Amino acid sequence: MIHTKVTKKKFQKHKLGKSLDKKDDEVLQVNQLKLQLRKPGMAENEDVEKDSASWDAQMDYYKNANTKMFRQYELACDRVKQFYEEQHEKQTVAYNIQARINFKTKTRAKMSVWEGLEKLNRLLDDSDPDTELSQIDHALQTAEAIRRDGQPRWFQLVGLIHDLGKLLYFFDSQGQWDVVGDTFPVGCKFLSRIIFPESFKKNSDFTNPLYNTKYGIYSKHCGLDKVMLSWGHDEYMYHVAKNNSTLPQEALAMIRYHSFYPWHLENAYTYLMDDHDTKMLEAVRAFNKYDLYSKNDQQYDVDELKSYYLELIDEYFPKKVIEF
C-alpha cells in the first residue's frame, strides 16, 4: 500500500517536472526585470526601521521610471504570486531544521556529478517533448559563458552545477516551494525587500517573538554561515558540494546564495554579514549575471563538450561517485 503511494507520488512529480522548470523560469524573469528597472544604488540603506517602506518605494520608482517594463514586471509577478504565497507561509524555522536533519540523515542517491546532470535533465524535461531549453542546456550555457570570459576553471564548474540541487524535487521535497524561488533567512525578521513581503503574515514565525525581531536568533554581523536560509536547491547543492568537492569558498558561496536576491540584489540583511561575506557578495554578484543572462536559444552539442566537463568535474570532485 505504502509502495503504491510512493510510486504514485514519484509519477506525479515526474509529470510536474516541467512545471517546476517553468516556475523557475518565471522567477528568473521577475528577477531579470527587477534588475533592469532598478536604479543604481537603490535600497542601499540597511536601516531595518526604514525597510517597511522600501518595497512600496521601489514599486513606485519602477512604475514611474519605465511604465512599459513595469507592466511586464507586474504580469510576471502575477504569475509567481501564488507560488510565493505558499513559499512564504511554509518556510519556517521548524521546517528548515527538519529539512537539514533529513539532509544529514539520508542518502538520496549515489552517482557522479555528470550522472546527476543527466538524471535532472531526464526528470525535468522528458515530460514535455516541446521543451525549448533543457536543464543541461542551461547548465552548459552558463558554464560556457563563464568559460568564454576567461574565468577560472572552478567558476566554470559552478556554472555547470549551480542548479543541480533541483534534484531535490524528486527526492524529498514537499512541493515546488522548497526547491525553487528567491531565498531569505529564517529565524529573524522577514524584511520588506523580499518579494511579496506581505505574504509572510501567514508564516507562523511572523508572530513568534523569538524570530520576528531584527536579529532574531542571530547576532549583529554574526556571518551568513551561521544563518539558516530558506531551504531549496541552492542550500541543498551547497551542502552536497561542500561535503564532496574541493571547490573554493567563492564557488560554494555562488551556489549557496545564487537565489538570495534580497541580499545580492536588494542589499538587505547586511547587518548579519561578517567581513568574509563582503568578499563572497562580490563573487555571488559576478556569478549572477551569467545565471540571469546566459539563457538563450543556443544549444550546445552535449557530446562535444562532455569530455571537457568530465575532466573539470574530476578536478574538483575527487570521489567520482558522490552522495546526493
Ligand SMILES: [Fe+2]
Ligand atoms: Fe538556481
Ligand SMILES: [Fe+2]
Ligand atoms: Fe540557473
